[in-house]
């Protein structure tokens with residue numbers, strides 16, 4: 001459906017079929033798979049929405065696209081070095097994702113980046129190509145450094161990236177004790193600042209890395225300690241979701257300057273690691289703002305490779321191995337969050353109230369507005385309707401009209417709202433009327449927790465493409481925002497991407513009785529899964545990984561069932577058995593007091609037990 005701009009942001013992964021269903025493109029031009037059919041088939045197997053749907057093929061495609069883009073850039077620029085990508089585990093730590101990436105990445109010598117001890121343990125447990133890298137970033141204590149250093153004995157290319165002068169002292173001590181020469185890197189703080197949501201994490205006031213003075217001190221210390229020959233990698237993290245390619249070029253050029261200078265000081269650098277920054281075009285607008293980027297992955301790679309080649313050629317240095325830690329680009333597209341709509345509060349009414357003779361004249365005036373909506377007095381009609389309704393509310397507050405009359409006024413206004421909306425559909429609405437009508441949106445209630453499943457939408461206003469997954473061959477007649485099922489008014493989605501830009505409401509269809517209405521939130525594979533929290537004790541939704549069979553169907557590759565209520569209760573230190581016992585005693589006392597009979601007792605205990613074993617979302 002052109003309305004939602006799916007062809008623009010769909011990244012060549014999604015389409016709409018003749019039946020009006022969103023489809024997933026299969027590998028090798030196979031037959032696409034309909035998303036509503038996947039939902040139906042999963043539901044038959046007992047896996048109901050809300051769930052996170054991961055598509056293996058989308059994961060593979062992004063990884064291969066990144067790798068191939070570097071290979072093409074090498075060819076077109078005559079670059080002599082190689083690319084060794086690593087996946088930053090923090091972007092998606094799920095075992096199933098990491099192991100699939102490692103499998104696909106094996107022939108590409110794809111490696112991992114660990115930013116903490118748990119991530120290091122994960123990285124060390126993964127089968128990898130002997131040529132792949134394991135980059136260790138973040139703050140490291142002795143045991144972190146010990147494990148990383150020991151892994152050199154296994155032939156692993158574990159690079160300990162020194163983030164501070166103190167960290168070198170730890171590395172020095174541990175490797176001397178163990179008698180193992182480590183592979184070292186140094187995190188260089190660039191002075192160039194990049195734009196975008198994470199601009200604070202760039203530039204000389206960023207929290208990580210060494211500035212020029214500390215770098216020189218480090219090199220002197222390493223030289224004195226006989227460790228300079230271990231320094232093989234320079235890490236210069238460019239940021240995350242960098243929207244402007246010019247920032248990437250500038251930052252890469254500065255990284256090269258450090259590389260050249262550090263080499264001149266005797267560091268035998270062979271690897272230049274540019275960290276993260278490669279962005280995802282969530283809106284498909286291809287522009288340098290917070291949710292979009294003004295470049296493609298191919299352009300990113302060409303810019304980076306070209307910049308490094310010029311700088312190295314100028315300094316007569318061999319072309320280094322290029323490393324990037326592009327996590328968001330690799331995993332964002334691979335997951336879709338699907339939820340069902342439970343119901344709606346509509347901001348209109350098909351029924352005209354029966355006004356009564358004794359009703360206040362303002363109510364009669366309100367209903368008379370209907371007579372001039374269709375004319376060129378549309379704006380005037382809107383102004384009047386809002387005025388009369390607000391005056392009637394004021395009369396109620398002052399005790400001058402009763403509840404029944406206020407109810408007629410409210411319903412009368414909603415009746416007019418439906419007339420305004422219908423008229424607006426067939427004409428161009430501008431000026432105040434546009435904003436006034438914008439507030440006449442419907443609330444659709446979604447079976448999900450924003451805080452658990454889409455934390456960045458809540459925390460940093462991340463925009464994800466959101467689309468009804470069915471009926472896209474029908475004109476959507478409503479404009480809605482989505483409210484989740486937490487008891488928190490922040491739990492709503494009210495920013496959307498449409499073909500003509502951002503919008504405060506999503507065009508949706510009228511709900512039909514007995515027909516599910518599913519909404520897809522796209523490109524949620526990066527950062528969302530572990531940042532989510534247990535607000536209101538809504539737990540993890542189901543997670544299902546599928547592969548597309550190219551025949552229009554799919555296979556389930558992996559399934560993680562949603563948290564049960566007993567599980568989320570135990571996360572906050574309740575013992576579900578103790579809770580059941582306590583409830584049982586309360587019911588027993590009620591039975592003894594004659595408040596409930598034995599059948600009711602049985603029913604109550606069964607309901608409590610069933611709920612404990614059930615999921616936190618609506619069944």
Ligand code: PLP
Nearest residue numbers: 088240276277278325326327328
């Ligand atoms: N590497 C480091 C050191 C990071 O801090 C981050 C995230 O900010 C990344 C890689 C991932 O970057 P991206 O979000 O571009 O995948």
